[in-house]
Amino acid sequence: MGKKTDISAGIAAGGEYKEGFVTQVEQDFVPKGLSEDIIRTISARKGEPQWLLDFRLDAFRRWQKMTPPTWGHLQLPEIDFQDIIYYAAPKRDEDRPTEIDPALLETFDKLGIPLHEREVLAGVKPKSNVAVDAVFDSVSVATTFRKTLSEKGIIFCSFSEAVREHPDLVRRYLASVVPAGDNFYAALNSAVFSDGSFCYIPKGVKCPMDLSSYFRINASGTGQFERTLIVADEGSSLSYMEGCTAPMRDEHQLHAAVVEIIVEAGADVRYSTVQNWYPGDAEGRGGILNLVTKRGICRGEGSHLSWTQVETGSAITWKYPSTILKGDNSSSEFYSVAMTGNFQQADTGTKMIHLGKNTRSRIISKGISAGHSQNSYRGLVHIGPGADSARNYSQCDSLLIGSDCGAHTFPVIRSANPTATVEHEATTSKISEQQLFYCNQRGIPPEDAVALIIGGYAREVLQRLPMEFAVEAQKLLALSLEGAVG
């Protein structure tokens, strides 16, 4: 009897959130709380140069004077910033720092990330032709395919390593898109960021494989504050993927990341995210507070940046991947699917700031809300006085499943150039009864039918994702929908 209960509990947990396991790894913490001393400790532990410590302290001093933003359509629980551990690292054997802890490896295996280059190269897991930088709590544990990439002159490593090996590059680009005092959470990140990924693609180089960062929060009571910096030099191209998971816990955990992307003339960057942080349980307890600042700049002529995101996780999502279109003829796209269920809240969208001539942007946002969730699209399209012949098209659709959820659209369109054209449209509705009836009548059960219809509804976004991610995203959407129909 006892055994049977265990199995059913396992199935239930697996069905709800299969990444909800905790890895038993010995971890190295700094004490709880936030102060200049803590920041000095983090910086010292990472062996950082003085300029970076100064940057952190400056950000911290700014942050102390700031208040959390309240304009989001969100009910944020009060966050006690002194009750968070700002740095947690899996302990490493001093003598063998390159060896990955077997328990860690197992974690990433469970998540389906092949960290072992040897295995990949030996063809054991041939499906993956992706270089991965895996970040576990606060530190980057492994970066794969280093050799292949460095032959092309591509730098892809953990942020800490980049600070050591390429300080000039980091110093030149760090905070050039998201300044330290940009907003409350970005300032917090600038003060305490622990690790993240750094990527530099030299002039004219097409990155031969997709690059990927994998983030996982493991330790209890910690926050994750990673920082990603991507620089695509003139004429280069890159496809970058980001994925995230966390264990199931009753408490809220804070994730405040910053992503900065610099796209030089003629370069092309595609940034894809599948966000699957723990969303909290069915009663809305626990879950990740995902408060993220992502911004890219199309600096040079003809540069291009594309954001694709699939958001299914997190108790609260506050995230607006934005593009500053500075270079003439530059273009940007934002494709998003945000799915919320139970008591999840999402306030997400994009900002397209048109400054250069002939700049073009396109926004496609698909929101799906079920259960008691609240799902908002919030966006800004800004056409500056110099953005001659700029063009924007936005489409934001919302789908409601059940009568207790909410779907909202809050766009702002601002134009100061008479030669620019901006178009925005939004619709809100529920799944058509007719479509459902049609499927049912052909023997497709209601839940599968809904998954099918949602798949079609989100198709325009999903097909933008790199192959492997698209499969994962589709599964995630179907999984998140379970129990939402009835």
Place this chain on the structure above:
Amino acid sequence: MDSLFVIGQDAVPGRFEALPGEPLRLTFVVLPGTSCAVETEILLARRGCEVDIAGLYLCDGDDRFSLKLNLRHDAGECRSRQLFKGMASGRSRALFDGRVYVGHGAQKTSALQENHSLLLSADALVESRPQLEIYADDVECSHGATVGSLDAQQQFYMQSRGIPREEAQRLQKISFLSPVLDRLPEALVNEVMACL
């Protein structure tokens, strides 16, 4: 009820309430030389109400105009339509901030909101904030917003048929405003036309 408000001349109540079986029809007109901030709320608190709102705003010179419209669907089976057309020239600033709120339980709501603007000078600024806030699932709500300028191809077509450029532009503006102009009395239509 069918009411027309010329902003700057007629006072706009802070609140309207629609009644079932009595369609509420409101029209707002803003002529050049009007600087003000108008804010009003339209309530659909009983089942089966119908609301039809339209407006046009012509901003020129140093005009600062903002319209904040809060339309609340608190009861189900109501229908609302909004159409706002704006033109900004000179150094003017025009802001449209329209919210459609559909409360929990306001099922079978149909709400449509449109805001189209023409930006006619490099020193003018147009801002549009069409917002949907929806807490009921069996609804059909949509909004659309555009900001642009007079289509050069249409102008070329007319010019190639002997219509002078200025006259062509005037015709374009009239056609842009015509869905709202149709609702106005002739004297006011003439007044609007004289400003184009």
